[in-house]
Amino acid sequence: MEIKMAPSILAADIVNLGRDVQMVEEAGAEYLHIDIMDGHFVPNLSFGPHLVKRLRKTSKMFFDVHLMISEPEKYIDIFAKNGADLITFHYEAAENPEAVLKLAEQIHAHGIKAGISIKPKTSAEVLKGLLSAFELVLIMSVEPGFGGQSYIDDVNEKISRLALMAKEENPNIEIEVDGGITADNIHVPTAAGANVLVAGSSVFGAEDPKAAVALLRANANEAVK
Numbered sequence: 268m269e270i271k272m273a274p275s276i277l278a279a280d281i282v283n284l285g286r287d288v289q290m291v292e293e294a295g296a297e298y299l300h301i302d303i304m305d306g307h308f309v310p311n312l313s314f315g316p317h318l319v320k321r322l323r324k325t326s327k328m329f330f331d332v333h334l335m336i337s338e339p340e341k342y343i344d345i346f347a348k349n350g351a352d353l354i355t356f357h358y359e360a361a362e363n364p365e366a367v368l369k370l371a372e373q374i375h376a377h378g379i380k381a382g383i384s385i386k387p388k389t390s391a392e393v394l395k396g397l398l399s400a401f402e403l404v405l406i407m408s409v410e411p412g413f414g415g416q417s418y419i420d421d422v423n424e425k426i427s428r429l430a431l432m433a434k435e436e437n438p439n440i441e442i443e444v445d446g447g448i449t450a451d452n453i454h455v456p457t458a459a460g461a462n463v464l465v466a467g468s469s470v471f472g473a474e475d476p477k478a479a480v481a482l483l484r485a486n487a488n489e490a491v492k
C-alpha cells in the first residue's frame with residue numbers, strides 16, 4: 268500500500284499554525300493529523316472543532332482527526348461538519364463491539380472515512396470482526412496524551428498481527444501508527460505493515476520541517492522496497 272505521511276499539528280507552532288500547515292502541505296504530506304484531547308480520556312487538552320473549521324478554509328489537505336476523547340458520539344457530527352475527512356475514535360472509549368459499529372455508522376453518515384484506534388496496552392484481537400467497518404486502524408505507539416514520547420517497541424508485533432487480520436477481514440484498510448516516530452525508527456512500523464505514519468516532534472521540531480517530511484518518507488519507502 269502507498270506510504271502516507273501524517274504530520275501531527277500537536278507539535279506545530281500554534282501561533283504560526285497556518286504557516287506550519289502550509290509547510291507540510293507543500294512538502295507533500297498526504298494527511299494532516301489533528302489530535303483532539305478532552306482532559307478525561309487522556310490527561311491533557313488540545314484543540315476543539317473550531318480549529319478544524321478554521322483550518323478547512325486555508326488548507327486542502329486530508330484532515331485526519333484523532334479523537335482521544337470519552338463519549339465520541341457527542342462530537343463526531345461537529346468535527347465532520349467542520350471539515351474532517353477521516354475521524355478516528357478509540358476502541359477504549361466505546362463500551363462494546365455494538366457501540367463501536369454504531370460510531371462507525373455515525374461517522375459514515377457524513378460521507379467521510381472512519382478509523383478505530385487502540386492504545387499500546389490494548390490487544391489487536393479486540394478488533395477481530397470489526398475491521399470491515401473501518402477504512403483505517405490506528406495503533407498507538409505511545410500512551411496517548413502527549414507528543415514527544417519514545418516509541419514503544421512492544422507494539423511492533425501488534426502491527427504485524429493486525430496486518431495479518433486485515434488481510435483476512437479488510438485488505439484495503441489503512442494501518443496508521445502514531446507516537447514517537449522519527450527518521451531513525453520509521454522503518455520499523457513500516458516494515459511491520461503500517462502505511463500511514465504520524466510524526467509530530469520529528470517534523471515540527473526539526474529545523475526544516477519540509478526536509479524532515481522528505482527524509483521520513485524516504486526512510487519509510489526504503490523499508491518496503
Ligand code: DX5
Pocket residue numbers: 275276277278300302333335409410411412413414415416445446447448465466467468469
Ligand atoms: C499523542 C498523539 C500523537 C502525537 C505524536 O497522544 O496522538 O499524534 O502528536 O507526537 P510525536 O510524533 O511527537 O510522538
Ligand code: ZN
Pocket residue numbers: 275300301302333445465
Ligand atoms: Zn494522534
